[in-house]
Amino acid sequence: MREIRVGLIGFGTVGSGTAEVLRLQRERLQRKTGADVRLHRVADIAIEQLPPEFAEVELTRDADEVVAAPDIDIVVELIGGIEPAKTFILKAIAAGKHVVTANKALISQHGREIFAAAAAANVEVGFEASVGGGIPVIKALKEGLVANRIESIIGIMNGTANYILNRMTDEGLDFNTVLKDAQAHGYAEADPTYDVEGIDTAHKLVILMSMAYGVHLRLDQVSTEGISNIEPVDIEFAREFGYRIKLLAISRNHGDSFEARVHPTMVPNQELLANIGGAFNAIQFTGDMVDDVLLYGQGAGKMPTGSAVVADIVDIARNILNGAINRVPSLSYLPENLREAVITPLASLRCPYYFRVTVQDKPGVLSAITGILGRHGISIQSVLQQGREEKGVVPVMMRAYEAEEEAVRAALKEIDALEVCAAPTVKIRIMEDE
Structure with a gap:
């Protein structure tokens, strides 16, 4: 032999x-x-x-x-x-x-x-x-789906981030508490930056996009945001409105260009990706012949x-x-x-949004914020205000209807410049109706 x-x-x-x-x-x-x-x-x-x-x-x-x-x-x-x-x-x-x-x-x-x-x-x-x-993702894309034009890639590709978000959701813990515990148990590295800031996920998305679309793609072409700014109040808002927050890699095929982004996303509870627990990974390909294919399993170990x-x-x-x-x-x-990848600008993305604005609790603040959003064409669907924190600061959570990313950025820049704004506004994109 x-x-x-x-x-x-x-x-x-x-x-x-x-x-x-x-x-x-x-x-x-x-x-x-x-x-x-x-x-x-x-x-x-x-x-x-x-x-x-x-x-x-x-x-x-x-x-x-x-x-x-x-x-x-x-x-x-x-x-x-x-x-x-x-x-x-x-x-x-x-x-x-x-x-x-x-x-x-x-x-x-x-x-x-x-x-x-x-x-x-x-x-x-x-x-x-x-x-x-351990999930046979590469082979599925390279051979199993070879007869398909891949229309999209959406997935949870980092077990550490998923573990942290799940514990924050299920146990009401804050990010730093869960991170320290994850490090103590070996689920997170001593320097967790690549995992929690989305860089590890972006590496993986580059590889999958290269194979799915037949393109050369650079890491710096992937818009990348992490989960370190997520707080229990964001988790609770998501829960109240039927979502779970996940760190997603998202790419969509527009023919002459491709979306390439990694960021926290509010995923509707009825979606399979919302229910991926622990440190598991799940990656969904959509092909023009097979429709949706979801691969799920242990993403590390x-x-x-x-x-x-x-x-x-x-x-x-x-x-x-x-x-x-x-x-x-x-x-x-x-x-x-293989050809060079053309990336769809993130600024042109349209989807619903969640905002957490941290402001001084004073009369007229909410109307000033909604006025700015309105001038940028952003309509608010619902508002939730928590109790006052130290120094009279209060978080105001808003769910916005579908809006353009470029308009959202401009509006939040204007809001964050207000004297009553005590911290940068947190925004989380919402999966539905993207």
């Missing part, structure tokens, strides 16, 4: 999970591929020895030993970040190795260079684990993500065995058919 030898760079959470999946499923993978797909060498600078069950696996502190080793067929990069991960991957490709990675930041920002290098070297790059953890990494390893192993390298292009579209 032929061996397909895997070299692993990084034996952290996902790396050790990948190794465990390969070990536990070794016999099953033999029956499915006709080859012995096994871990042969590991590079990691932080460990002195591998667990006893990996006694036959060679350990090194030098990743170049994995990259250059002539007996390695597939190099798996699981250290994350841009460098030195990018250098290791490009070296592996230059050495004629196939590559698998879970590195969404790298693929979203440097995928174009990596895929071009792989095509030139006639090797493959697998990146299933870069989006959705040692074994789910390891499962996705091994799925790529097996795909590549099968292609090696059958002489079918690059049978499916990395981004589903042939490289020569």
